[in-house]
Amino acid sequence: MFIRSLQFRTELVIYVLLDILPFFVLFFVWQAAFSGKTEINSFTLPQITQYYFLVMIIERVTSTYFENWRATEIREGKIDYFLTRPFSYINDVFSKDVGGKLVSLAISLPGLAVAFFLISLVLPVAPLSVAPHQIFIFIFFMITGYLIQFMIALWIVLLTFWFEGSSGLEHFKWISVSLFSGAMIPTTFMPTWIQSVYQFLPLKYIFAVPITYLQGTLSLTPGMFLELAIALLCMFGITRVFWHYALYQYSSAGG
Amino acid sequence: MSKPPIISITNLKKHFKVYKKKPGLWGSIQSLWHREYEVVKAVDGISFDIAEGEIVGFIGMNGAGKTTTLKMLSGLLYPTEGQPSVLGYNPWERKASFQKQFALVMGQKNQLWWDLPAVETFYLNKAIYEIPDEQFEKTLKKLVKLLDVEDIIRIQVRKLSLGQRMKCELIAALLHNPKVLFLDEPTIGLDVVMQKTLRDFIKAYNKEFGATIILTSHYMDDVKELCERAIIIDHGKKIFDGKLQDIIDKYARNKKLSLVFSEPVTKKDLQAFGDLKEFSDDGSHYTATLLVARKKATAVAAQVLSKFPVVDVTIEEPPIEAIIREVFSKEGS
Structure with a gap:
């Protein structure tokens, strides 16, 4: 019992450290890039540091990690429980993921706040001065960002109904989201072709738009909210169609 | 006048397209550009009617198509051909009003939450099936008493024996008082005493609630004791449907x-x-x-x-x- 509890606590500490570690790595990389310069592509080093700190927070709220085990449970015929009861499987995926996320946030957010305070003591991080309504809009984007990531992850899971294994697409999703959302690098640093894909896809509303809005370098327009709403509706529609046809493929393996 | 059928299927078929892989590394490489498929006729044109309150034994060897038929009747699988009707519903449509009236228990598939006590799953099912408080308490009390599991429902499921788990599985499946019950090898792996306990319970449930039950089992004692009528299927086809005594008269x-x-x-x-x-x-x-x-x-x-x-x-x-x-x-x- 003691060993199990020790293992759990150690994992928790490592888990929080792993969240913060990439932030430091990125800082030193950018510090090297800024060597001898005060500004690159209209970003100063403190602004870039602030950008990645916000990326870290959004990542914690919006990212999903259920693709692998959910795909396995479909392949192994373990979703019979939901298909024979008046309760939707997708609701189960959603509610368990949100529940897990709330627990994870409750654990990591205080740690992140302390980390931000400590980091701002030793590293040049631009202070955030935002109005309450800006925080509200930022939270709104985090919720919609989560919905976008959730539905993409769900598509990967649903592909299991057709293919023997689709969980490998999890990495494809991770790369695509990182690249075309502004999580990996601010969009102004990207090549032109990536910027045009970025403009076309709704992934920008996960990271780049809320961060640059909060940093005061982007003004939001009603058109942006309309675009986001249309994207979410389309994704929701695609998910429904996907689910409808996926069930025809279910083989309920085992038993 | 005979009772109208509560379960009715006509020319029900389920064919699976399965991939036949050649063994070894070379077989895996070959499969990248050439795959051989085979159509497995798991259920191949079965028809029968079952009246309200009947307990019917579904007999067949491994792979005969018993479980596949039950899965189609539960709405888990989409039939290749034929339209089953259960309680007047098309199971595939998975309407909530239909799902609240039947239960599927599979002896080889665990439906209880592994790391939680069984009673937590009972409460989860109460919420899922929207069972009124009074009905839930009354049914739970009755089922717990019938199966004598008062002492175990608050113990983590993974710490229970197979027999204890199966009893809790049955309770979880019956809390909403289903009118139709599909039991797929409910006594598999149990000792003779536990088999007898479950059989007595199934009999008592059928008597008290007038439930219609389809039972598949490899143990003939289950079928002999519970079912007046038996359906035998082999390679997806029905080869006998009638009273158990008729099997003896016809084949012995x-x-x-x-x-x-x-x-x-x-x-x-x-x-x-x-x-x-x-x-x-x-x-x-x-x-x-x-x-x-x-x-x-x-x-x-x-x-x-x-x-x-x-x-x-x-x-x-x-x-x-x-x-x-x-x-x-x-x-x-």
Whole structure:
């Protein structure tokens, strides 16, 4: 019992450290890039540091990690429980993921706040001065960002109904989201072709738009909210169609 | 007037397209550009009706199509052909009003939350099925008493024995008082005492709630004790549908004559009357078992009684297991 509890606590500490570690790595990389310069592509080093700190927070709220085990449970015929009861499987995926996320946030957010305070003591991080309504809009984007990531992850899971294994697409999703959302690098640093894909896809509303809005370098327009709403509706529609046809493929393996 | 069918299926088919992989690394590489597929006819044109309150035994060898049929009746699988009707619903539509009236219990699939006590799953099912508080408490109390599980429902499921778990599975499936119950090998892996307990419970549930039950089992005792009617399927096709006694009448060719003698007899003499299955002569007890044609059983018994020093004779039907074996061997040949 003691060993199990020790293992759990150690994992928790490592888990929080792993969240913060990439932030430091990125800082030193950018510090090297800024060597001898005060500004690159209209970003100063403190602004870039602030950008990645916000990326870290959004990542914690919006990212999903259920693709692998959910795909396995479909392949192994373990979703019979939901298909024979008046309760939707997708609701189960959603509610368990949100529940897990709330627990994870409750654990990591205080740690992140302390980390931000400590980091701002030793590293040049631009202070955030935002109005309450800006925080509200930022939270709104985090919720919609989560919905976008959730539905993409769900598509990967649903592909299991057709293919023997689709969980490998999890990495494809991770790369695509990182690249075309502004999580990996601010969009102004990207090549032109990536910027045009970025403009076309709704992934920008996960990271780049809320961060640059909060940093005061982007003004939001009603058109942006309309675009986001249309994207979410389309994704929701695609998910429904996907689910409808996926069930025809279910083989309920085992038993 | 007979009751209207509560379950009705006509020409139900389920065919699976399965990939046949060649063994080894080279087989894996070849499969990248050329794949061989085979169509497996898991269920191939089955039709039957089941009336309200019936308990029907679904008998068949492994891979005969029993579970696949139950899965189509539960709405888990989409039929290749044919439209099943359960309680007047098309199961595939998975309407909540339909799902609240049936339950599927699979002996080989765990539906309870592994790391939580069974009672947590019961409360989860209460919420899912929207069972009113009063009905839930009343049914839970009754089922817990019937299965004698008061002491175990608050223990983590993973710490329970197979039999205890199966009892809790049944409770979880029955809390909403389903009108139709699909039981897929509910007694698999259980000891004889536990099998008997579950059989008694299923019988009591059927009697009390008038539930319609389809039961698949490899244990003939389950079928014999619970089901008046049996459906036998083989390779996806129905080969028999009727009373258990009719299976005996239709397929049993022989009757079993068990004989006890007061004095030694010879094997050779007995073999003249039928197929000698058992023979024992330990110097003080002399017994033999003969298989004789059903129609001649009485006459042969009379002849044996007159010719040998018989002190006891019984004429029995062969065990149902042996008859079913014979049915399958006939169909297979």
